[in-house]
Amino acid sequence: MxxxxxxxxxxxxxxxxxxxxxxxxxxxxxxxxxxxxxxxxxxxxxxxxxxxxxxxxxxxxxxxxxxxxxxxxxxxxxxxxxxxxxxxxxxxxxxxxxxxxxxxxxxxxxxxxxxxxxxxxxxxxxxxxxxxxxxxxxxxxxxxxxxxxxELAAFTPPEPVITAQQLTDELANWTLMLAHVQARGEHARAHNLLHAVIAPLQLKLCRLLRGSTAHWLTPSRALEADLPGADVERYATTTGPLTSEAVRTAAANSWEWSRELAAEAADRWGTRLPLGLHEEIAGALAPGGGGDGLSSPLGSPAMECGP
Missing domain, CATH: 3.30.460.10 (Beta Polymerase, domain 2)
Known part of the structure; x- marks a missing residue:
């Protein structure tokens, strides 16, 4: 009944x-x-x-x-x-x-x-x-x-190796997108990519490394309480106001932190690091790097299809 x-x-x-x-x-x-x-x-x-x-x-x-x-x-x-x-x-x-x-x-x-x-x-x-x-x-x-x-009472943390590799690759791909957008002079779009796309991926990788995955789906939630102060301070350097110089500085800081997190994951779990590509992305993000550091035309149809 x-x-x-x-x-x-x-x-x-x-x-x-x-x-x-x-x-x-x-x-x-x-x-x-x-x-x-x-x-x-x-x-x-x-x-x-x-x-x-x-x-x-x-x-x-x-x-x-x-x-x-x-x-x-x-x-x-x-x-x-x-x-x-x-x-x-x-x-x-x-x-x-x-x-x-x-x-x-x-x-x-x-x-x-x-x-x-x-x-x-x-x-x-x-x-x-x-x-x-x-x-x-x-x-x-x-x-x-x-x-x-x-059936959903037990929390299953993300599998470290597969997840760390996925996040490492995602960060490289989206940061290269950021470099193209920034070189085109679309600073508002670059600003949005940093905050809406790249930052959540970074925070997930950081949480994975720190063993703090309880807020996995919303990685910025309770950030100040969940992660060490040094990580919170590092995250703060990847944000900034919408000016060309501030966005360029935040993008460079963001990629530097992404590379450090990816290297830490590689040391711990043996994930692959495309080091050559990582260096090229760093060059593309550097002042004046947009024209020489990017191998594909900034106005190519592939870039126009990006987010």
Whole structure:
């Protein structure tokens, strides 16, 4: 017989700091609202609340598993609006219902058909971690959602050798892209590449080397607490304002740190280092290196197809 709560006793979440209590109350409202709606067969939280890291700035992130015969007609906005008034609600670029509540708390709600949606959880391994799966499951009328969440209770760190090699190669490729863009005089684009593409790769490699992979998917999260001060200071040298000189300095510092991290990984795990290419990239990033240090034309179609 279907049941409105998991068959096990629900594990209470870890005590939250006082400034996270509004999120806690909204989550309880979500639980009650979902239990009262027979179309909703399961609710799974993800994000900082399930990791015990929620605070006043945390979002409410949830997957709503709706009966397959009801999912097409299910109005996600109307459902979420029962929790609190909304200032904004729209389908974001990833196809997820994104909302802003009246107290400026953000939220993301995936609406999925129960069967296929719960089956998909198995594909999240290595991307999502539920250290306390029973706390993440707000509603489970069949028991299937809890069972699926339990499969992601153990955190599996990334495999060092394969991951370090991938990151080493990615950093070389994207930094060469940066050199081309910088030489073209597109300083805003170079600035964006440094911060949006290269920095996360560097931080992942740094975390891998320091054995600090808990925040792997968002490597800048809790950076100041997770990594040694020297690494944080080094990361700071790879950032800067949007001026041609500042971007050039940050790019050179960034590549220097990338090479040091890659060399450290090679010493530890035997990963390959394309040393000749690394030197050429350094030359291309040097002042005046754009014209002579790059072997392909700056205006080539291949470069125009880059990000």
């Amino acid at each position: 279907p049941h409105t709560r998991p068959t096990h006793a629900r594990t209470a979440p870890a005590p939250l700091p006082a400034d996270a209590l509004p999120l806690d109350r909204r989550i309880e409202s979500l639980r009650a609202t979902a239990e009262a709606d027979p179309r909703v067969e399961g609710v799974l939280l993800y994000g900082s609340w399930t990791l015990g890291e929620a605070d006043a700035h945390s979002d409410l992130d949830a997957c709503l598993y709706v009966r397959e015969e009801d999912v097409d007609a299910f109005d996600g906005r109307e459902f979420v609006e029962r929790l609190a008034p909304l200032k904004l609600a729209y389908t974001n670029m990833y196809g997820i219902l994104a909302v802003v509540f009246d107290d400026l708390m953000r939220g993301e709600f995936h609406v999925e058909p129960t069967g296929p949606g719960i089956a998909e959880i198995a594909t999240w391994r290595g991307q999502v971690h539920f250290p306390r799966p029973e706390a993440a499951v707000l509603l489970d009328r069949t028991g299937r959602l809890t069972a699926a969440a339990r």
